[in-house]
Amino acid sequence: MNLQLHKVENQKIDSEIIISGSKSESNRLLILQQLFPEITIHNLSDSDDSHHLQEALSSEEKVADIGHAGTAMRFLTAFFATQEGEVKILQGSDRMHNRPIEILVNALxxxxxxxxxxxxxxxxxxxxxxxxxxxxxxxxxxxxxxxxISALMLIASSLKNGLEIQLEGKVTSVPYIKMTLALLHQVGVEASFEENIIKIQSKENTTTQDIVVESDWSSASYFYSLIALSEIGSSVKLSAYKKDSLQGDSCLARIYQHFGVTTIFEENSVTLTKEKEHSKAILKEDLKSTPDIAQTIAVTCFGLGVACDLSGLHTLKIKETDRLEALHEELTKLGAEINVTNETLHLKNTERIHKNINISTYNDHRMAMAFAPLALKVPIIILDAEVVTKSYRNFWNDMNKIGIEAVEIK
Structure with a gap:
């Protein structure tokens, strides 16, 4: 499915959007629920990744196919390794079969x-x-x-003697490790993370618990971008979010101040408002702890004509696609002056944006969603737009609600 996107003329952006639960939290909790059936989960992610994970966990078939779901591949590798007497073939898409897993397999x-x-x-x-x-x-x-690392942490409490994980060298994506740690604490597992050593105690069961998953901050990033690219006074309310989030991507509230966007936290929601013009200063951010928002930020900068230097992006090379090369390719088509290395992205400020460019998505949901807000500036075409279902099934419906019309084209 290819979609032509354009701005709905004379429609002020002032909407309320409900976003499903965090994929990152949901997938961790689904593994913990297998170990502790006393847990009930509410507001689960409606992403393809979470659906694939649920199906693999509930199926009695020998072969589990998780498609493009990288999180499911890592978490299930560790989980199935602990299930005595059970033999599983764990497979996925062609791209998944070219994403390395040796480091985790060696540890297991x-x-x-x-x-x-x-x-x-x-x-x-x-x-x-x-x-x-x-x-x-x-x-x-x-x-x-x-x-x-999280895959090992999630199974640790099910091991007879618990687990001590020594992290060698510099640790990246710390917020995601801390998220796993916090969820372990929430279900009653004793665990600590100090000086590159994670210690998790064995635990056989927990108390009956209802856990509500916070909505996905990575999904919120596209609305931050959309408000940043919109006129002053535009706003959107997103639920369900909280200020003391476990998700590292909640740093969006700070980063998007650079673009004139304010974030007001209310009970279980946030309101994003374009209150002033964006800063013309170069944006410099180290995203090693939050790489999933790199594409969104790069496109926002390009749409506003703001230069940026983004670093800490080495893990983007092994995602659904090589996201750094994909950004280089698609932003160049739109008229950007951009350079990428194995771990950095450098974008110069550009005044002109080419119209009606076909944006390739490379089987990567975040490529489709990151570029969508740019339709507020120029009409664009998103190829293979259905890829968004990997993490956000209602994405195009929500874009329509907020002022971007998406029309299917042949």
Whole structure:
């Protein structure tokens, strides 16, 4: 499905949007719910990733196919490795079979797991034979996807002797590790994270609990961008959010002040308002802890003619696509002067934006959603627009509500 996007003329942006639960929180809680059935989860993410994870956890089939769901691949690799006597083939899309998983597999093997590569060494698909893991110490590089580390943390309380994880070197994406830690605490697991060492105690059961998932801050980023690109006085109310969020992407409230956007926290919601013109100063941000908002910020800067230097982006190379190269390609088509390295993005201020450009999405939901707000400036075409369902199934409906019309084209 290809969509032509354009601004609805004379429509003031003043809407209220309900966004489903955080994919990151939901997927962690779904694994914990398998270990502690006493947990009931409310406001689960409606993303494809979470649906794939739920299906894999509930299915009795030998083969579990998780499509493009990277989080599900990492979390299920660790989970299935602990399920004694169960044999699973864990597979996904072609892109998933080219996303490395060797670091996590090696760590699990060090704990005694039985995991074999079905095709290419170091990559899915995997054959996992569940075992009782008795070792209680493991080391893993901290400068990798935090999902590897969280995958180990989530299964740790189910191990007879608990688990101590030594993080080697510099640790990136710390907020996601702290999110996992906070959710473990919420379900009653004793756990700590001090000086690159994570310690998690064994636990067999917990008390009956109802847990409400906060809405997804990564999804909120597209509305921050949209308000930043809109006229002064535009606003949108998003629910359900809280000021003391577990999600690192809540730093959007601070970053988007640069673009004239204020954030007002109310009970279970935030209101974003364009109160003044954006700063013309270059935006400099280290996003090593929040890489998922890099695409949104880069497109916002381009749309406003603001230069930016974004760093800490090395994990973007191994996402659904090479997001740095994808940004370089698509922003260049729109008229940007942009340079990328393996971990940085440098954008010069540009006054002119080319119209009616086809934006390729590379099987990456965030490419489609990050570029959508640019339609407030010029008409654009989003190719394979249905890719947004990976994390945000109602995205195009919500864009229509807020002043961007999306028309399917052949």
């Amino acid at each position: 093997r060090d704990l005694g797991a039985d995991i074999q590569y079905v095709e290419k060494e170091g990559y899915p698909p995997l054959k996992i034979t569940g075992k009782r893991l008795l070792k209680n110490k493991v080391s893993i590089n901290g400068n990798v996807s935090s999902q590897y």
